[in-house]
Amino acid sequence: MEEYGAEVYYETPAVELIAENGVVTGVKAEGKDGTIYNIKAKSVILATGGFVGNSDMVKEALNGVSVNASGYNTNVGDGINMALELGAATRSMEAMVLHTFSIEGGSEVKGEYDFMDRYLATNSLAYMPIVPWLDAQGFRYANEEIVYDRALSTNALVAQGNYAWFIYNEELLNILENEGAAAAGMKESIAMGPMPDITPLHRGWNKLTEIVGQMVENGHVKKADTLDELAKETGMDPEILKATMAKYNEDARNKVDTLFGKDGDLMFEMSSGPYYAFKVTANNLCTVGGVRINANFQVVLNDPENGYTPIKNLYAAGADAGGLYSDHYAHTIEGAAQGWAYNSGRLAGARATENALGIKIDLFKE
Ligand SMILES: Cc1cc2nc3c(=O)[nH]c(=O)nc-3n(C[C@H](O)[C@H](O)[C@H](O)COP(=O)(O)OP(=O)(O)OC[C@H]3O[C@@H](n4cnc5c(N)ncnc54)[C@H](O)[C@@H]3O)c2cc1C
Structure with a gap:
């Protein structure tokens, strides 16, 4: 110039x-x-x-x-x-360039953890196509397989409100920690920017439950033994939540997503607790x-x-x-x-x- x-x-x-x-x-x-x-x-x-x-x-x-400002x-x-x-x-x-998710409380995890171990618990859990994404009332709002497209999945989140709840149960967290995502049905891993694989398929997610436990203790991740209790913790409607999970589990058993047509293999059945609800919000890179x-x-x-x-x-x-x-x-x-x-x-x-x-x-x- x-x-x-x-x-x-x-x-x-x-x-x-x-x-x-x-x-x-x-x-x-x-x-x-x-x-x-x-x-x-x-x-x-x-x-x-x-x-x-x-x-x-x-x-x-x-x-x-509301979205998180994550750009310039x-x-x-x-x-x-x-x-x-x-x-x-x-x-x-x-x-807007609505692009990527944040898990509430992820930035507040304390302790000396390896970067990737921390990342798996505080970020990767938001990028799994095998769990149900629920709105503030407890309805599923999208085919979770769209997680492979960052813009599509973040726009879907913003289209239904300020945040969503991504649901896990203890059995699933344990499988991830001990064996990796393939053992829970995931076929293709997710890349994030320069990181080629943020959802390891064939190795255990080290320290996952320990770090998630910290997020539960801090009050960000909601944990409950039953769906009724989870509804109380999250503010979701208990009847809607129970009906949503019953349908999701039935579809998982039949390997057919009757609501959104997701690949039936990508539905992990969660018929028993303890359950975990992660509050997920949208990041905005740029208008x-x-x-x-x-x-x-x-x-x-x-x-x-x-x-x-x-x-x-x-x-x-x-x-x-x-x-x-x-x-x-x-x-x-x-x-x-x-x-x-x-x-x-x-x-x-x-x-x-x-x-x-x-x-x-x-x-x-x-
Ligand atoms: C993390 C991230 C990843 C992205 N990835 C991609 C991608 O992969 N592909 C893609 O196509 N796009 C991507 N984008 C979007 C892309 O970067 C923007 O669309 C692009 O930079 C916009 O260019 P611009 O010149 O309009 O604005 P900018 O590049 O933001 O430049 C604007 C400039 O104006 C200055 N300024 C602000 N106010 C004033 C003022 N009052 N007076 C004088 N100067 C002022 C700012 O300081 C800045 O230097 C990404 C953005 C982010 C944040």
């Missing part, structure tokens, strides 16, 4: 767009030492990375559902909010809805009656620009969010440069 004569102001966030009669003429920014910069510009591109770190905005966009949490919606001040329209604000743009990457006014007129000299790219996704991030296309960040930046940059310099740029040639 420096080679091209650009100046970068680090630790100097933009705080406001400067506009005259609705036409953007620059940005106001504030340095770390409090210095206010009024920067004049013929074109301004919003690229502040969305609003994952602004829990109020995220909750509003998700119609009241200093991205708090500045670019979008600055454009809203000028009357900009938004698009698909509810679209991907934002201000509405037109085909020239110009931010537009919220005036659908006029076909969305552009705000002069204002552009948006990356996570600040909404519209690529409808209501959620489709992880079936790996790298889609990052690819959009790069390419929309290039396109917005070209259009903003044309606007600022009064030239035409042919991106097929440049």
Whole structure:
């Protein structure tokens, strides 16, 4: 950038767009030492990375559902909010990279444990297709085999509320600890980022019950001898919970998931306690809805009656620009969010440069 004569102001966030009669003429920014910069510009591109770190905005966009901010949490919606001040329209604000689960209390486990031993108890137990996922009332809400697709499974969790209960019994935890997941019916292990296998199939999950025991003692994981007691501990409806588990166990015996069509081999029968309920919440890596743009990457006014007129000299790219996704991030296309960040930046940059310099740029040639 420096080679091209650009100046970068680090630790100097933009705080406001400067506009005259609705036409953007620059940005106001504030340095770390409090210095206010009024920067004049013929074109301004919003690229502040969305609003994952602004829990109020995220909750509003998700119609009241809460998720864990697990991305660049200093991205708090500045670019979008600055454009809203000028009357900009938004698009698909509810679209988020909802991706991976957290088990409540996992981060509070104390003691000297090997990284992987700790991980198995505090994370891996949320990524098992063989246990039932229940909503706050006790109904199963999805085919748990979708756990192999991070976006699908996390969107399913968020679609039914703030959290879910993932159910185990002591017999299953013991099988995992002594033999590994294959002995409980799991066929394919789960990878997580650089970790190729977080659900070992053919080796015991060392110290699993000891670490889970700690989470029970801390009050995060609920343990009960009977389903009635488990309902009391978790707040689920006892009749719904008992009916759900009876159906799940019957389907497990028959190896047919009559509710969601899951592979019948992936249903571990849990007909006796003690039972364990793990509270699972959703992680949000990034928001991907934002201000509405037109085909020239110009931010537009919220005036659908006029076909969305552009705000002069204002552009948006990356996570600040909404519209690529409808209501959620489709992880079936790996790298889609990052690819959009790069390419929309290039396109917005070209259009903003044309606007600022009064030239035409042919991106097929440049
Ligand atoms: C853990 C994780 C894993 C991911 N994995 C993938 C993946 O596998 N594939 C994929 O496609 N995408 C992935 N993403 C999403 C991807 O990283 C984002 O979509 C992409 O970085 C968005 O680019 P951006 O330029 O819009 O925003 P960012 O890269 O977030 O850049 C925004 C910048 O603006 C700065 N900023 C914020 N406010 C202001 C302000 N007021 N003034 C000036 N600067 C400001 C921020 O500090 C930041 O440097 C992942 C995200 C996370 C968190």
